[in-house]
Amino acid sequence: MSEMKKIKNLKEFSTSADRFEGANLLCPGCAHSIIVREILNATNDDLVLSASTGCLEVCTAVYPYTSWDASWIHIGFENSSTAVAGAEAMYNALKTKGRLKQPDRNPKFVAFGGDGASYDIGFQWISGCMERNHNMMYVVLDNEVYANTGGQRSSSTPIGSSATTSPAGSISYGEKMNKKDMMGIMAAHHIPYAAQVAPNKWKDMVKKIQKGFATEGAVFINAVSPCTTEWKFDPKDTMMLTDLATDSLVFPLYEVIDGKEFNITYRPKNVVPVEEYLAAQGRFKHLFKDEYKYLIKEWQERVDANWAYLQRREEAKV
Amino acid sequence: MAFDKMELRDIEVWDGNFAAAQALRQAQVDVVAAYPITPSTPIVEGYAKFKSDNYVEGEFVMVESEHAAMSGCIGAAAAGGRVATATSSQGLALMVETLYQASGMRLPIVLNIVNRALAAPLNVNGDHSDMYLCRDSGWIQFDAFSPQGAYDLNFIAFKVSEDHDIRLPAIINQDGFMTSHTAQGVTTMDDDTAFGFVGTYKPMNDMLDFEHPVTHGVQTEEDWHFEHKARQHSDLMLKVSPKIDEVFADFEKLTGRKYSQVECYDMEDADVAVFCLGTSVETAREVATEMRAKGVKAGVVGLRVIRPFPFERVQEALKDVKAVAILDRSSPNGAPGAMYNEVCAAMYSHESSPLISGYVYGLGGRDLTKAHLVDLYNELETNVKAGKVTTQLQQFIGVRGPKLSFL
């Protein structure tokens, strides 16, 4: 096990030498790269990375340019998890056989995927990797929509959101299904570590990522990634939106150890009404019409109920 | 923990599946990521048992689908080591997306395909629908006609595929059940000789070289994509064939077993010939011998290397024959047979060409009997005498109901 990188405060963190480069093609204000930077900078160990087809992938490896300063692979939409699992298996094989070129390294294996790649098309692959408990981390960049292809609904898209395949219209308030509880499903694999993170709470995030890197076995991370293009807010407001997401408890920050031990890691001092979170985004604009206001009320009730549930799980330690 | 070597008899009685599993063991594959499917399952099971009994030192990852199997193989191959797996039919169909990605990324992976029909209707028996499915996937494709071939071609495939001038994945086809589950004598190599032939894997562009980070699997659009695909095709067309010859020659030197990209049997003076794949080659050889006893100058051509298609060698093999039957063991579904088309393309551009007729046979494991082949040779003789193809160009053989022929 390698030594954990010391990151006491932001000043110390800022001495990190990034292994992710600018002049990638992500939208201005995209939260994906903020999350990626916080994760990669959480360790000084070598990295073996993968990404599923999606915004992160198509914007960081368009020939003849790469934005990655560590080995990286993309295969398809559904299999970034298994790609990295395969690389991890090869690492183990070469270690056993004494054929590693740099045997003194402690590489970390990290796969990235959007919510479309993770909640939907790549679900089975991730489940397989978690069940087999590969020594790897899977990170969902959860922007609740197929952003790369122009805003179609995924199973992470929340009720009432207007997506291009569940558009709000004269007789529809948009998406009808509730967001899939991916954290719950992944934790039910009884993997050693699962956590929900947000880039605004960088310290919480770095702590969890470091915990994940120190874990032997499969780690699942769900990261909220506000999407300026599809959530429809000004690029400058990405961090404000992330604050609203965590402080309204729409995205509660917590971790689950071995599928059992629940820890809520962030309790906002002033909980923001869900209405404020919804009002800041164009995708929910139609909910503020009189006929749909009941949905905002339901949203608040749902978030409250989930928060109560998480707290009960934490207390009960089950 | 060091792994154990296995004592083998000079000749073992193995079916094609076990022969392939033994080859993977002896090649000391670093990572096998696999998913079971009939009829290739025993390859994976055999390998798993070797692992459990400490005959294998590499990693064995039992994934949750064939797509994941090849995804894991791609990740492992990009990481930098020897990689192999096995599949059939529907599993291959699920895997197809990743086949193109493996070859496009120029990653050497060896895939044993135990050929089986494609549903619907569901069928577990052998035909070449799955083989044809990955025809254009950019993989090198070998065809074993017997368990011996399944064993030998695995070593040959690793050696060709992993060569730094080649770096293309390779498939070894064998017929479902007819080869995979039929035990025959297989002349073996001892573990050291077998591994010595393939040698230790030499990494290239490996992700685990932390001092030289690489990006694999980029996006290329209209400004670059064509060039990359052109490069891959060019390497398949120009580099692979000489490399296969070289490795075949090395293998013959080591074992005395000779392989050719186009296998010709009794073809020196043949008037009529059957051109086919898989176990049918062996049946056809037997019938050809019998036909010769009856005074018919019959020969057989078996395609050992399907991709890259040995265009000139097919021309060479068929240029002096008077009539040839091209056998396709896959429903063309609205066209002449694929192998028929490819051979026709080769012969059309050659100054001398035989009369070429196509036959579709053996779908879903239907037997190709000796009687079928006798009829077929006689039909070719009739064509030779008439100086033209006297039948329709595409005939179905061995199917019940009214005679089915087209074109």
Add this chain to the structure above:
Amino acid sequence: MAKKGWDEFEIGAMLRTFDGSIDDIAGTRQEDRSYSENSSYMASVADWRLIKPVFNKDYCIDCQFCWIYCPDVSIISRDKKLIGVDMDHCKGCGICVEVCPTNPKSLLMFPEQADEETEIAQWPKKDEEEA
């Protein structure tokens, strides 16, 4: 980058980030790395920008909020101090300005063609209401 012919590049569309060998990437600052021409570090997205951040070091407290929340690795911090903005990689999103906690802000957005020295000379005063 020049458009190469089909026979002029590495097989498999593989890209290398660096020229030659690099021993400890995480311990090597960008200016000390030998990036290959294929690293996007060598490219520029400056032409994406309509507005740009201007940094006024007089008010900066080196809190590093802008460093961590910059999506484009464009806030250059060295030895725990903010020393400038990488204008080749900044896309002008304005996050750095939003997260800047000083009063007045140490980073403000201006039209792309604005003159930096002029803007710094006319920097807004402390906003009493907000304080």
